[in-house]
Amino acid sequence: MFTLSTILGFAAVVLATSRTSAPSGALIVGSSGSYSTIQKAVDALDSDTSDEQSIFIEAGTYSEQVYIQALSGPLTIYGYTEDTASYADNKVIITADKALADEDTDDETATLRVWTNDFKMYNVDDQGYYGCGFYGFQDTILAETGAQVYAGCYIEGATDFIFGQSASAWFDACDIRVLTASLGYLTASGRASDTSSYYVINNSTVAAASGADVPDGAFYLGRPWEDYARVAFQLTSMTDVINSAGWSEWSSSEPNTEHVTFAEYDNSGAGSEGTRASFATTLSEAVDITDILGSDYESAAYVDTAYLS
Ligand SMILES: *[C@@H]1O[C@H](CO)[C@@H](O)[C@H](O)[C@H]1NC(C)=O
Ligand SMILES: *[C@@H]1O[C@H](CO)[C@@H](O)[C@H](O)[C@H]1NC(C)=O
Numbered sequence: 001m002f003t004l005s006t007i008l009g010f011a012a013v014v015l016a017t018s019r020t021s022a023p024s025g026a027l028i029v030g031s032s033g034s035y036s037t038i039q040k041a042v043d044a045l046d047s048d049t050s051d052e053q054s055i056f057i058e059a060g061t062y063s064e065q066v067y068i069q070a071l072s073g074p075l076t077i078y079g080y081t082e083d084t085a086s087y088a089d090n091k092v093i094i095t096a097d098k099a100l101a102d103e104d105t106d107d108e109t110a111t112l113r114v115w116t117n118d119f120k121m122y123n124v125d126d127q128g129y130y131g132c133g134f135y136g137f138q139d140t141i142l143a144e145t146g147a148q149v150y151a152g153c154y155i156e157g158a159t160d161f162i163f164g165q166s167a168s169a170w171f172d173a174c175d176i177r178v179l180t181a182s183l184g185y186l187t188a189s190g191r192a193s194d195t196s197s198y199y200v201i202n203n204s205t206v207a208a209a210s211g212a213d214v215p216d217g218a219f220y221l222g223r224p225w226e227d228y229a230r231v232a233f234q235l236t237s238m239t240d241v242i243n244s245a246g247w248s249e250w251s252s253s254e255p256n257t258e259h260v261t262f263a264e265y266d267n268s269g270a271g272s273e274g275t276r277a278s279f280a281t282t283l284s285e286a287v288d289i290t291d292i293l294g295s296d297y298e299s300a301a302y303v304d305t306a307y308l309s
Contacts, residue, residue: 019081022056026078030058038066049073056080074302129153147293147300150174151307156209160188162199163225170292171201173309177209178219178241185248187222189229194259199231200287203309206238206271217243221264224249224256234265234286237272244274263287 022028027041033056035041041055050073059080068075129148134155148169155162155171158179162171178184186206191197206221208214219241222231247262249255257279264272265283276282289297289308297303 019056019078023054023078026054026056028056028058029062030060030080033058037064038062039064042066042068045069045071045075047071052076054078147297147302149293149303149308151304151309157184157186159184160223160225162186163188163190164197165190165192165226166195166197167199168196168292169199170289171199172203172307174201174204176201176204176206178206178212178214179209180212180214182215182218184219185221185223186219187231188225189222189231190225191228191230192226193228195228197230198261198287198292200289200292201231201233201236202286202289204233204236206233206236206242206269208239208241214241216240219243220248221246222262223247224260224262227256228259229256230261232261232263232265232283232287233267234263234283236267237269238267240270242271244276245280246274246276247280248277 022033027033027035027044029035029038029041033041035044038055038057045053045055047069052074053071054076056078057080129150134153146167148167149172150169151172151174153171153174154177155174156177156179158181162169162176176186178186187199189197189199206219217240220243221233221238222229246264247260249257257277260279261281262277262279263281263283264276265286293300293303298305
């Protein structure tokens with residue numbers, strides 16, 4: 001059902017002006033490094049240490065699918081960039097072209113498969129992406145498990161391109177861009193029961209990708225992959241690519257809308273206007289980040305608060 005071609009561009013995770021050489025201790029991928037592929041560096045990580053480890057990737061395009069195994073401590077991946085504050089100047093591209101026809105699960109089609117947990121002391125599966133670009137068509141980002149942060153990222157797709165089942169994910173100051181399509185959905189939450197899973201898109205922008213030809217109202221903020229789907233867009237500007245109904249059923253034969261939370265708070269732009277679907281909710285205040293990531297999020301290893309707006 002799903003096909004996917006994803007390209008990730010990494011920027012560094014600290015707000016400095018540039019990161020063109022490796023931080024001390026990082027494993028280095030590239031022509032002047034010890035590893036010719038990202039996977040070789042990942043395989044060289046110590047799975048047993050609880051210390052933070054890091055990988056620095058030199059500028060270039062890496063055509064590989066990367067699988068990050070379970071580690072016992074935090075991992076940071078730094079990409080070469082001349083402007084760490086934004087995804088715009090990223091010089092590292094990881095690309096793979098895998099379709100579900102070739103693999104068994106959606107996860108196996110992803111370019112970057114992050115399956116590292118911190119089993120002992122921290123929360124499981126927690127991940128942060130800062131100043132990254134995610135380019136896909138369908139199913140660009142699989143926000144599947146744990147707590148996740150996407151800050152200052154570019155996220156592009158045409159249908160169900162932010163999706164998953166169990167994650168609690170906070171998207172902050174992201175530029176979400178839609179590709180040419182006559183009908184599409186930004187999110188497809190697969191929350192199947194009353195779990196903590198919640199995707200919150202805060203202080204972001206939604207618009208057509210540069211050069212994309214998108215009719216007015218062609219896109220919906222989300223549709224429920226499962227019937228407890230839960231997504232909020234807040235403090236976000238959206239152009240008229242978003243339909244006045246805001247949200248959609250999964251399909252006419254399987255609406256899945258009975259238990260959904262499809263919420264909005266204080267959005268702006270033409271796409272935020274109009275009569276929303278009967279199953280949509282208007283919040284009286286913004287969802288707080290602590291409700292998504294927990295009250296101790298600022299000290300969590302995967303959170304870089306410098307990127308939060
Ligand atoms: C996010 O919030 C900051 C601070 O309020 C503001 O300067 C910035 O323009 C906002 N970004 C978006 C995409 O709305
Ligand atoms: C959410 O967005 C608002 C601005 O629109 C900003 O003031 C607030 O800090 C953001 N929250 C986080 C946790 O970044």
